[in-house]
Amino acid sequence: MATFKIKEVKKMEPRPGRNFSTDYYKQTAREYQKTADHMFGVMKELMAHAEKTRQEEVLELPLKGFPKTRREPNYTASEIMTDLITQYNAGKDWPSGMIGRWNRLFEDFPDIQIDFEDAMPAGRAREPIKTNFGDLFK
Numbered sequence: 001m002a003t004f005k006i007k008e009v010k011k012m013e014p015r016p017g018r019n020f021s022t023d024y025y026k027q028t029a030r031e032y033q034k035t036a037d038h039m040f041g042v043m044k045e046l047m048a049h050a051e052k053t054r055q056e057e058v059l060e061l062p063l064k065g066f067p068k069t070r071r072e073p074n075y076t077a078s079e080i081m082t083d084l085i086t087q088y089n090a091g092k093d094w095p096s097g098m099i100g101r102w103n104r105l106f107e108d109f110p111d112i113q114i115d116f117e118d119a120m121p122a123g124r125a126r127e128p129i130k131t132n133f134g135d136l137f138k
Contacts, residue, residue: 001110004035005119010093024093025116035114036088039102042112043081066101080105 006025014021027035050056062074080101087098099114106112 001113001115002038003115003117004038005031006116007119009116023096025096025099026093028119031119032093035094038114039081039084039088042106043085046077046081063105065104075101077105 004027006027008026010024010026012021012023046059047056050059059078060076062076064074066075066080068075080098083098084094084102087094099116103113
């Protein structure tokens, strides 16, 4: 599994009428870019293979086990990748649902799957950032 560091997991409250909520993985700019680079590298390789084998249409077929919340056709591989690109282009944190779909899409390819680990080892308290601003920021 490709492992990337996170600063924190932001847990959201479920939306009205839903029994699930989304967690967002907050990363440093550098780790966020490393995660995106990994995804885009895989996407580029996958698209090149689909073109080379003339199987681009496979990426547009609804996938078993990838339902959407509204009675729409299941997600396609293309939609799973496009959602991540859209999230990246908007500069937003990675939602757990999108990462989960990515990992399920590539369940037979563990090196492609994404895992997040806390940037701060367990048991270590985060030290305050030292600045020249004195007691302004506590």
